[in-house]
Amino acid sequence: MNFCVLTLFPELFDTFFAHGMIKRALDKGLIQGTGINIRDFTHDRHHTVDDKPYGGGCGMVMKPEPLDEALQAAKKQCPESRIILMSPQGQPFDQQKAIELSSREQGLVFICGRYEGIDERIYNLWVDEEISIGDYVMTGGELAAMVIIDAVARLIPGVLGKEESAQADSFIDERLEHAQYTRPETFKGQHVPEILLSGNHEKIRQWREDSALKRTFIKRPDLFEKMKPTAVEKQMLKQWCTELSRLAEQ
Ligand code: 4FN
Numbered sequence: 001m002n003f004c005v006l007t008l009f010p011e012l013f014d015t016f017f018a019h020g021m022i023k024r025a026l027d028k029g030l031i032q033g034t035g036i037n038i039r040d041f042t043h044d045r046h047h048t049v050d051d052k053p054y055g056g057g058c059g060m061v062m063k064p065e066p067l068d069e070a071l072q073a074a075k076k077q078c079p080e081s082r083i084i085l086m087s088p089q090g091q092p093f094d095q096q097k098a099i100e101l102s103s104r105e106q107g108l109v110f111i112c113g114r115y116e117g118i119d120e121r122i123y124n125l126w127v128d129e130e131i132s133i134g135d136y137v138m139t140g141g142e143l144a145a146m147v148i149i150d151a152v153a154r155l156i157p158g159v160l161g162k163e164e165s166a167q168a169d170s171f172i173d174e175r176l177e178h179a180q181y182t183r184p185e186t187f188k189g190q191h192v193p194e195i196l197l198s199g200n201h202e203k204i205r206q207w208r209e210d211s212a213l214k215r216t217f218i219k220r221p222d223l224f225e226k227m228k229p230t231a232v233e234k235q236m237l238k239q240w241c242t243e244l245s246r247l248a249e250q
Contacts, residue, residue, distance in 0.1 A: 001156055002032045002078040002107035003149050005142070006070050008049060008114050010035030012142045022150065025159045033149070034077060038062070041069035050115050059116035067111070067122045074109045081107025083128045084148070086141030087117065090130035093148060095173050097131070101148070102155035110148070112141035174227040176220060178211035210236055 005013055017026060017033045025031045039047050042065075050060035071083070082105050091097070101108065111118065111127070123130075133144040154160055181192040195207045213236050216223050229237060 001030075001102070001105065001153070002034070002081060003153070004034045004036060004074045004078045004081065004107065004109045005112060005145055005149075006036050006038055006067070006074060006110065007112040007140075007142055007145075008038055009140070009142060010037045013146070016146050016149075021159060022153055025153055025156065028158065030156055030158050031153050032078075036070050036074055036077075038066050038070045041066040041073070053116065061116055062113060062118045062122075064119040064122050067118060068125070071109070071111075071122070071126050078107040078109060081105065081109050083109045083111065083126050084145075085111045085113070085118070085123060085127045085130045086132075086144040086148075087113060087130050088132050088135070088137075090132035093131050093133050093151075095151070098148070098151040098155060102152045108148070108152070110141070110145040112145050114140045174223060175212050176215045176223070178208040178215070210240075213237070214240070 007013070013033065013035045016022065022031070022033070026033060039049055042048055049063055049066050051063050053059065053061045074083075075081070082101070111122070131144075131148065133147045138144065179193075181196060185192050185197070193207065195203050198204070209232070213229075213233050217237070
C-alpha cells in the first residue's frame with residue numbers, strides 16, 4: 001500500500017518512516033511512504049501557502065492552488081488511491097475503519113491541514129473521506145495521519161510477524177490485553193501470578209482470558225457496546241459475580 005502525505009512539514013514523517021515496524025514494512029516493499037511538501041507547489045516569490053479568510057476573522061486558511069497542484073502530483077504518483085482529509089469534522093477513526101482501509105485500498109493520500117484548515121473547494125473537488133482521530137484541538141493533521149498509517153500498515157499481510165498476526169486475526173482486537181509480566185519473578189515486592197509460572201498452558205490461557213475480560217470490564221466497559229460478551233465471557237462474568245458476592249458476604 002502506498003501512503004502519500006500532503007503536508008507543510010514533510011520532515012515530521014522522516015523519523016516516523018525510519019523506525020520499527022513501519023521501516024521494516026518499507027524495506028520489505030510492503031508499503032511505500034511519501035511526504036509531499038505543499039509548499040513545493042507554489043509559484044510566487046514567497047512560496048505562499050495561506051491567505052486571509054473571506055468574510056474576515058482571525059487565523060489563516062490554506063490556499064487552494066498549491067493544494068490542488070499537490071493533489072494532482074499525488075494522484076499521478078499513487079493512482080487508484082483514496083484521498084483522506086484529516087480533520088476534526090471527520091468520522092471518528094477506529095479499528096473497524098483501519099481494517100476497512102487496509103483491505104479495500106491500494107493507496108491512501110492524506111491531506112494534513114495547518115492554520116484554520118483548507119479552502120472548502122479543495123474538500124469539494126478532491127476529498128473522498130474525512131477522518132478524525134478524536135475530539136481535541138491540534139495544531140495540524142500530521143500526527144493524525146501517522147496514527148492512521150500506523151494502524152492500517154500493521155494490518156497489511158506480511159507487515160507483522162507470524163506470531164503477532166495470528167493474534168490480529170482473533171477477536172482480541174475488540175478486547176484489552178491481559179496483564180503482562182516478564183523477568184524478574186519479584187519486582188519491588190510484587191510477585192508474578194503463580195499460574196504464569198506453572199507451565200500449565202490451559203490454566204495460563206484461562207487466566208489470560210479472565211484477565212483480559214476483567215480489564216476490559218473495569219477500564220473500558222464501553223468496548224462491550226461494539227462487541228457484546230461471548231458465551232464464554234458471560235460465563236466468566238457470572239463466575240466473577242459469584243466470587244465477588246461471596247467476598248461481600250464475609
Ligand atoms: N485540527 C475541535 C474544534 C475545532 C477545531 C479543532 C482543531 C489542525 C487545521 C484543523 C483535530 C483533532 C482531530 C485531524 C478541534 C484532526 C484535527 C483530528 C485537526 C489545523 C485545522 C486542526 C471540537 C475536535 C476539539 C485544528 C474539537 N483528526 N482544529 O483541532 O486537524 O484529524
